[in-house]
Amino acid sequence: MTIEFLWQLPTSGDGRYGDASQTRRGERTQSSRPPFTEGVSDPRGNRFNFLDYLHQIARAADLSGFDGIQIQNDLEGDESWIVAGYLARSSQRLKLLTEFEASRGSAVYAAKNAASFQRFTKGRFAWQISQGGDAALRRQHGDFAPDSAVLPRIGEFIEVAKGVLTQSPFSFKGHFFEVLDGGFKGPLANKPVPPVYLSGNTAEAYRLSAQWADVHVLDAAPAEELKESIATLQALAAEHGRSLAFGLRIDVLARETEDEAVHDAQRFLAQSGRAVGASNPVVGPNLWAGFATVQTGAAASLVGSYGQVAERLVKYADIGISSFVLAAIPHFEEAYRIGEQVLPVVRSRIAIEQAKAA
Amino acid sequence: MTIDIFWRIPTHGEPSSHRSRKPWRGDWFPGNDNLTKPGLGGGEDGTTYIDYLAEIARAAEISGFQGGLIPSFPSTDEPWVISSFLARETKTFRFMIPFQPGFLNPVVAARKTASLQRATGGRALYNIITGGGGPQQLWWGDSVPHDDRYTRTTEFLDVVRGVWRGGPFSYQGKFYQVEDAGLPDPLSQEEFPEIYFSGSSDAALASASKHADYYLSWLEPFDALRDKFKRVKERTDALGRKIKTAVRVDILARPTAEEAWEEIRKGFANVDPAALARFQGTGEPSESVGAARQRDFRPTTINSYKDLITEPNIFSGFGLLRGGQTQGIVGSYEQVAQRLDDLVQLGADSFILASTPHLEEAYRVGEEVLPLVRGRPSGSAVLRAVG
Numbered sequence: 001m002t003i004e005f006l007w008q009l010p011t012s013g014d015g016r017y018g019d020a021s022q023t024r025r026g027e028r029t030q031s032s033r034p035p036f037t038e039g040v041s042d043p044r045g046n047r048f049n050f051l052d053y054l055h056q057i058a059r060a061a062d063l064s065g066f067d068g069i070q071i072q073n074d075l076e077g078d079e080s081w082i083v084a085g086y087l088a089r090s091s092q093r094l095k096l097l098t099e100f101e102a103s104r105g106s107a108v109y110a111a112k113n114a115a116s117f118q119r120f121t122k123g124r125f126a127w128q129i130s131q132g133g134d135a136a137l138r139r140q141h142g143d144f145a146p147d148s149a150v151l152p153r154i155g156e157f158i159e160v161a162k163g164v165l166t167q168s169p170f171s172f173k174g175h176f177f178e179v180l181d182g183g184f185k186g187p188l189a190n191k192p193v194p195p196v197y198l199s200g201n202t203a204e205a206y207r208l209s210a211q212w213a214d215v216h217v218l219d220a221a222p223a224e225e226l227k228e229s230i231a232t233l234q235a236l237a238a239e240h241g242r243s244l245a246f247g248l249r250i251d252v253l254a255r256e257t258e259d260e261a262v263h264d265a266q267r268f269l270a271q272s273g274r275a276v277g278a279s280n281p282v283v284g285p286n287l288w289a290g291f292a293t294v295q296t297g298a299a300a301s302l303v304g305s306y307g308q309v310a311e312r313l314v315k316y317a318d319i320g321i322s323s324f325v326l327a328a329i330p331h332f333e334e335a336y337r338i339g340e341q342v343l344p345v346v347r348s349r350i351a352i353e354q355a356k357a358a
Numbered sequence: 359m360t361i362d363i364f365w366r367i368p369t370h371g372e373p374s375s376h377r378s379r380k381p382w383r384g385d386w387f388p389g390n391d392n393l394t395k396p397g398l399g400g401g402e403d404g405t406t407y408i409d410y411l412a413e414i415a416r417a418a419e420i421s422g423f424q425g426g427l428i429p430s431f432p433s434t435d436e437p438w439v440i441s442s443f444l445a446r447e448t449k450t451f452r453f454m455i456p457f458q459p460g461f462l463n464p465v466v467a468a469r470k471t472a473s474l475q476r477a478t479g480g481r482a483l484y485n486i487i488t489g490g491g492g493p494q495q496l497w498w499g500d501s502v503p504h505d506d507r508y509t510r511t512t513e514f515l516d517v518v519r520g521v522w523r524g525g526p527f528s529y530q531g532k533f534y535q536v537e538d539a540g541l542p543d544p545l546s547q548e549e550f551p552e553i554y555f556s557g558s559s560d561a562a563l564a565s566a567s568k569h570a571d572y573y574l575s576w577l578e579p580f581d582a583l584r585d586k587f588k589r590v591k592e593r594t595d596a597l598g599r600k601i602k603t604a605v606r607v608d609i610l611a612r613p614t615a616e617e618a619w620e621e622i623r624k625g626f627a628n629v630d631p632a633a634l635a636r637f638q639g640t641g642e643p644s645e646s647v648g649a650a651r652q653r654d655f656r657p658t659t660i661n662s663y664k665d666l667i668t669e670p671n672i673f674s675g676f677g678l679l680r681g682g683q684t685q686g687i688v689g690s691y692e693q694v695a696q697r698l699d700d701l702v703q704l705g706a707d708s709f710i711l712a713s714t715p716h717l718e719e720a721y722r723v724g725e726e727v728l729p730l731v732r733g734r735p736s737g738s739a740v741l742r743a744v745g
Contacts, residue, residue, distance in 0.1 A: 012542075029544040049544075051477050055446070076542045078473040079466070085442025086477045089408070108499035109436075109461035116435035120408040120443055139537035140525075142465035142517065160499065180496035186433040187385040187407075 001322050003350055005343055006068040006097055007061040007335050008296060008327035009054055009087075012077025016330045018271025018291055024050040025330075051078065051086060057331045058087040061094060064339025068095025070325045072297065073130055075141065081113065088121050096121065097197060097325070099128040102153045103143035107160035107177050115165060115184060118191040128197040128217070129154050131205075149176070151200075151208050158196055158212045165193050197247060197323070201229075209244065210236035215323050217247035220300035222284030223315045230320050247323035248316055251301035252334075253288075254309040254342050265291065265303045268329075286312050296327040310345035317350050359602075361702060361733040364454060365418040365426040365720055366606075366712035367411055369434035376610060376679050376714050377624040383410060383715065407435065408443055414716045415444050415451045421724025425452025427485060427606070427710045432497060438470065445477040453478065454554060454710070456485035459514030460500050460507060464534055468518045472545035485554040485574065486511060488562060502533075508561035509533070515553070515569040522550055554604055554708075558586070558647040567594040570601055572708055577607040577685040579655055579669060580704060587705040604708035605701055608676045608686035611694040611713070611727050615671075618688050625679040626663035634660065637678055652684050671697050680714050695730035702734055 015023030026048040036042050061069050069087070071080045084098045096117070104110060117125035131150050132138050138145065145153060156174040163170040168183025184191075198213040199205070209216040216233050218226055230246055237244045253268070255261040268291035269281060281288045286304040302309045313324065328334035371384025384407050418426050428437035441453035453474070462470070474482045488507045489495050495502075502510060513531035517539075520527040525540020540546065555570030557563070566573050573590045575583060587603045594601040612618040638660060655674060657665055666675035668685075671693050677684040687697045698709060713719035 024544070027544060029547060049476050051473075075469075078476060078545070079469040081438070082442045082470055082473040082477060085439050086445050088443055089447070103463055104466045105462035106460070106499045108497075113436045113439050116439040119435060120406050120439065122406065136537070139535070140465075140539045142463045142534060142536045142539065144535050177499055178496070178501050179499045182497045182499065184433070188433055188435075 001354075003317055003347070004067040004095070004323050005065075005346075006070045006095065006323065006325045007057070007066045007338075008070045008325060008331065009057055009072060009083065010074070010077075010295065010327070010329075010331050011054065011072045011080065011083060012074040013050070013295065014053070014057075014329060014331050016333075018268040018329075019273070019295075025053040025332075026050055027053075051083070053332070054078075054083060055087060055090060057335060058094065059090060060332050060335035061339070062091040064336045065343055066094070066335065066339060068097055068124075068126070070097040070128065071099060073099035073101065073128075075133070075137070084117070084125070088117070088124075093124070095124050095126055097126045097128050099130055101130055101132040101141075101143070102150075102157040102176075103132065103138065103141065103145065107157045108164050108179060108182060110157070111161035111164045112184065112188065114161070114194050115188040115191045118194070119187065123192040125194045126197065127194040128199075129157065131200060151204050152176075154198070155208055155212055162193050165191060199247075199249070206233055206236055209233060210242065211240050213244060215245045215247045217249050217323065217325060218321075220248065220250035220287070220298050220302075222287060223312075223319050225284075226316070226321075227319050245322050246320050247325055248321045249298050249325045250316075251296050251298040252309055252326050252328050252338055252342065253301050253303045254306050254328075254338060256305065258305045258308060261303045261305060261308075265301070295329065298327060301328075306341040306345065310342050310349065313342070313346045314349045314353075317346070318353070359707065359734065360736045361706070361731075362424045362604075362708040363422075363728060363731070364452070364708070364710045365414075365423040365723075366710055366716060367414055367426045367428045367440065368712075368714075368716045369411070369429055369437070369440070370431060370682075371407075372680060372714050372716060374715050375625075376621045378628050379680075408440065410717075411435075411440060412444055412447060414720060415448050417717050417720040418724075419448055419451040421720050422728055423451075423711075423720065423724060425450075425454060425481065425483070427454040427456065430456050432494070438474075441474060441482065442477060445474070445481075448478075448481075450481070452481045452483055454483045454485050456487050456556075458487055458489050458498070458500070458507075459511045460489070460502060460533075461498065462514075464514045464517035465521055465536060465539055467514070468521045468541055469545065471518070471551055472522075472541055472548045475548035475551070476545065480549045483552045483554060485556060486515070486570070487556045488565070504559070505561045506532075508557070508559075508565040512565045512568055515565075519550065519569075522546065558651055562647070563590055563593055566590060567597050567599065567601065572602045572604040574604040574606060574710070576652060576683050577605055577672075577687070577701075578651060579672075580700065582651075582655070583701070584704040591705070602707035603705050604710065605706045606683065606710040606712075607701075608683065608712050608714075609694050609723065609727070610673075610686065610688045611691050611723060613690065613726075615688075615690045615693055618690065622663050622673055622675075622679075622688055626666075626675065629678045633678060637675070655685065691726045692730060695727050698727075698731050699733070702732075707734075 013024050027050040028046045071083050073080050080098045084096045153176045156176045160172050160177045164182045169181040170183040172179045195214040197215045198209045199217040272291040281290045283289045286302050286308050287300050288303045289300040302312050373379045428440050437455040488511045510533040513534045517534050521539045524546040526538040529536050552571045554572045554574045555566040556574045610618050668674045671689040673688045674685045676686040687694050
């Protein structure tokens, strides 16, 4: 089994503190205070913005050995497809896992845009289709679909997109999408369908993944707890004659020693506005909840020495996780740290285990 | 106001001259969806077609064009993708993005646009199109009828504008609803993109009058175009708004008129007889009023390329040479510049020019033709020929 490590791109803000969402590195807006005092000249003017910084994170992920980047669908930040295109030509190999909601418009148009991505990147574009926020938040974003429609719409979206990308003529009439004699021809025909990453913890989300996902991304939890979800999902997929791969969305706080990691974890906890000692942040072996995760979107973070964090990641791989979607703040510096200090250990450990098993 | 001159990005691939369809750059051209000929980014040489398009965008900005129209057809790459891919490697090139409002949720479109503005330093423009209709629309997955689609376009732009400066903005339309919507800061601080609007029907004009900055038309016979621009400006004036006009036109300019027409003669001699027969027929059925107008403007009997010279320096057979729009300007550098100035005099405020091949011709037109165009000097009291 090939293991992929994807690094998260924080599309609405990043920084070295636990409240990172408030900082857009490189960005100078009318409302933001000048970063330097009046006594110090600042040559930047407004020639840079946060996208320049996102570009540096992507380059960091590329140079430090990640297999791809995950581009968040953060409604407070920049739009994920534009960010994906903006970064695409700065790497020859990174997978561009782009998160969005099925409420973005026509599935045919999305598929057609995806075909261009695939042509221009030689097949590096991948889709993470998320369910979005609650009904009120969805209405803010022009989506009046009731809760009960969100998952079925994702299913139709994928069915139509795959249909027009792989068949011509293709016709479809569902609740949300309709196509007559569609399907791409010429240069757009038979481009690789973007691998589909789905997530969700309900029975309905599991059934959707069983039918349509290539990868089901699980939220961070102790490895023992994830085993059951994996077994359930795999059994459901088997009913469709399919097999799923599994992803894990988890943060990492790795330092040279465990003491340093715990020290920084406690500092992030305080900066995140959570009272120290309110509840035990340790929810599993080397697994903490409650800091940084508001910004990065992960349920929990591994906290430990490089060796400990690597060990835990190997453990997840052992139970069947093959796509790691990792993040840490600040994303730029930590991409290098994790890429240099943790990934090589995890990769060699997995290679040794696979060689033994073979 | 001075006039703006844009170039165009050949998303559909292109031949290396007007004379022949071979060799072809890219892997597709209009009318032949099955072509998979490799060449300049269409093949197995390690490059992709975006590499060639990037060269054209840079040639256009270096030679002084505002930017370029990036047309979208069923078998071409999409302008949103091309624009985002080329954002970092261009400096002044403005990306004119044609799209049909029905294909995007307007709030998503607003975020996309604001992000593209941030990625490019404010170089995004819209070319709003509302669809030719017929079976083609259902190919796109769109079942809304022709006139309703213009209502949808109007609503779409109502919402994009409504959310642009932040919220809360609510809207109850027939096609779109939002509640307490608004772009987040700092996306909400970007400039709203200029809107070029295409569409020739009455429903289109009504929608354009409300939202468009520029009303964009293909080149038509000069008298017809003068009337059309007059009509759209009157309609917009009635709403208390001002609208400018733009002309999309192919040009073929050479040091002498003889050399320019020789290119046409050679190209016409290589036209496939079947294509010529189709050209003379009624064409593909479509609800597009603009396409029908183009057909009405050309002769029905064609024995020589000269039969397609409909006005001085106007050749209405470009569609035969490279697909697409038919009317274009042919002549010496001076003649082509003069005809562009004639269009300025009848009301044009902006041009989208193109010639084949788009890469080398961007330099030629930028160096030889644009310096001869008088345009409309800023600040001088030049009277509009219309209105």
